[in-house]
Amino acid sequence: MTSTPVPGADPASAHFFHSLDEGRLDLLVCRQCGTAHLAISVCDVCGSIDFSSEPASGIGIIYSFTRVHIAHHPAFADQLPFCGGIVELAEGPRLFAPLLGEEPISVGAPAIFEWQQIDGRGFAAFRVSAAAPQ
Numbered sequence: 001m002t003s004t005p006v007p008g009a010d011p012a013s014a015h016f017f018h019s020l021d022e023g024r025l026d027l028l029v030c031r032q033c034g035t036a037h038l039a040i041s042v043c044d045v046c047g048s049i050d051f052s053s054e055p056a057s058g059i060g061i062i063y064s065f066t067r068v069h070i071a072h073h074p075a076f077a078d079q080l081p082f083c084g085g086i087v088e089l090a091e092g093p094r095l096f097a098p099l100l101g102e103e104p105i106s107v108g109a110p111a112i113f114e115w116q117q118i119d120g121r122g123f124a125a126f127r128v129s130a131a132a133p134q
């Protein structure tokens, strides 16, 4: 079995990956303008570098999605096909993650954060409801 590739953190994303390794999805909230970010070192709205760490609600909606049929790494070959998508969190930030649960998936469908652990590292996934968007 091929080991799963893991992302490397940089100064802007270290907070994001550290929270996932500990089983949470945390945000960096700008203390000047209140904008929530996932991974950033300078607020792209107001230029501040002053952030507080706050847990995300874990609630979002499907912004976009795709069904993956070709493994981009041998470690994922036995998982094909799978769905991945961009989830827009209630706080605003968007992230790409595996989508779990009922199909068909639709843009605007609710998605709930579900923590996953692979090879000792934490990852974000989202459980999707097939319910039609309201």
Ligand SMILES: [Zn+2]
Residues within 6 Å of the ligand: 030, 031, 032, 033, 034, 035, 043, 044, 045, 046, 047, 048
């Ligand atoms: Zn700001």
